[in-house]
Amino acid sequence: RSAAPPPEDWSAALCLVAERSDREAFGRLFSHFAPRVKSYLMRTGSSDALAEELAQEALVTVWRKAALFDPAQAAVSTWIFTIARHLRVDAARRHRLDGAGDECFEFDDLAADQPDAAQRIDATRLAQRVREALRRLPPEQAQVLRLSFYDDEPHARIAAELDLPLGTVKSRIRLAMAHLRRLLDP
Amino acid sequence: MDIRHHPADEQWLSLVAGSLPTGLRLVLETHLELCPACREQVAALRALGGVVLEEQAPAPMRDDALARALDRVDALENDRSAATPSPAAPRKVPAPPPLPDGAVWPRALADCAATRWRWIGPGMRWSRVSVPGAPEANVFLLRIGAGKYLPQHTHRGTELTQVLYGRFHDGRALFGPGDFDLADGEVHHQPVVQDGSECICLAAVEGRLHFDGLIARWFGAAVGM
Ligand SMILES: [Zn+2]
Ligand SMILES: [Zn+2]
Structure with a gap:
């Protein structure tokens, strides 16, 4: 590419x-x-x-x-x-x-x-930081975040695709998000 | 506004990815209007959507794709210069049912119509919200008087509730202005409006059948109370 x-x-x-x-x-x-x-x-x-x-x-x-x-x-x-x-x-x-x-x-x-307006952040910088944070997440956490963007029933589909219980998918998403938040915090 | 109950991460992800049914989406967007903390989360998730888009391996487009796009763009520009733009007809949406001072009609519902407040029991009223282009969306407002309560119930689908005004306690937690709640089949609860003020909530239930059954149970019980 x-x-x-x-x-x-x-x-x-x-x-x-x-x-x-x-x-x-x-x-x-x-x-x-x-x-x-x-x-x-x-x-x-x-x-x-x-x-x-x-x-x-x-x-x-x-x-x-x-x-x-x-x-x-x-x-x-x-x-x-x-x-x-x-x-x-x-x-x-x-x-x-x-x-x-x-x-x-x-x-x-x-x-x-x-x-x-009160919340404006440097959007380009945010995108850059999100890109870097995604790279630093453990692969299985980055994976559930990415997969969340692809399906109308993302959680059920991820559960099926990764052979995980639905509850595990949700907790992995929350884990990934918490991790992402930490990485984005200055 | 002291907001203590927020939608969960996976709900925001579904919103940003566009995979939520309309009714649930409107409740989440209403929360977003009221909650700066969640707006910040969602800004990061939207950026994540952009990153995911950037990561895509390019799919080959038709050879004439750009030429076709430019033709369409030219047609747009010609329309723009030829016709003096006629002001768009204002959308005819009847005024929403009156809210007490301090409660704001969510911008997310700007294009929606809502019925007048309908009586469902002593001190209890509701208004049906209809969403243009999404007749399947089950969205409604509940307006419950101080000290009144909904009957104990559980859910056959997902019920999202956004508090616009007042407070209720449902045995699990106290919910006040700006707070959000999700209840599903695992939740048995009985929302009780706190003394001192009535409570107004925006709610959406996924799936018409679930909604009808649920509402019939609530309302049937409410009227018999
Ligand atoms: Zn929030
Ligand atoms: Zn409920």
């Missing part, structure tokens, strides 16, 4: 999209994030075709909502993850309602989804 540019590059690219409708910067964001969004969505159970469509949708949403991105509140990867998550939830709901639900997630709500 090619070395990923540092996250602040993505912030700058996204600002170019927001301020100058910069297609070249958008192209770079697309080439980096669309295949990862697609990969993530396939891992959560979407078909190749649906994941491709939603990855498209996610990046077009990045263009549409670029002006709402606030680097003080979220790293670009965090922001795009949130968009992908909303699209996944929406697609699952439309599927469940068999097309009956035309209610779409309103992405302007994303701003409200973020921590408030």
Whole structure:
């Protein structure tokens, strides 16, 4: 895998999209994030075709909502993850309602989804610290945290996949989270 | 606000991963509005989501994927410049049922409709919250007078409760404004509202059948009290 540019590059690219409708910067964001969004969505159970469509949708949403991105509140990867998550939830709901639900997630709500002004932290730094903390967790703890992002019934699925009782999965998640918190505490 | 009962880590993970049913999600988001400590936790978990996204081995996209995206972007830009943006019609959501001073209608429910307060027993009222696009979500508000109590019950699904106003004790713990509780099949409890003030809670129960059965038991017993 090619070395990923540092996250602040993505912030700058996204600002170019927001301020100058910069297609070249958008192209770079697309080439980096669309295949990862697609990969993530396939891992959560979407078909190749649906994941491709939603990855498209996610990046077009990045263009549409670029002006709402606030680097003080979220790293670009965090922001795009949130968009992908909303699209996944929406697609699952439309599927469940068999097309009956035309209610779409309103992405302007994303701003409200973020921590408030009093709580602003350096989001890029937080993402960096989380990445490092995840690396330092014992592998079995990092594993349950990662797996938690992949399934609609994450705990039951993790229990089945790792052949663990459900209670053990929950306590391992809590252990992992406590560990992560300690690593994030300055 | 002195919040002592918070959602557990695995619930926040489910929220951030997008794997929670709508009703449960709204209760957790309501807690988030009230609780700075949990907002901090969730910011870290969202960052973790971004890290997991970054870690993905890229899946090959169609050859024309970027070209298609740029076409869509061009179409958007043309729409934007061609049409003078008509202000979005304000969503018509009827006013929520009145809350006492000091209780705030959660922003998480901004698009939801709620019925007026309906009588279910002496000093006990409830309001059904309907969530747009999620008819399956079982969300409601309970408004119980000082000193009143719900009958002893257990749960056939997951019941999430977020205290918006007042206090209750359910034999396990005392819950006050901002506090969150999860009760499932392992919990037998009897929420008793403390003297001095009524108590208003937002609650969601997962699964319509569970909800109906549960509510019928609560409410049936409440009315006969
Ligand atoms: Zn909390
Ligand atoms: Zn209960």
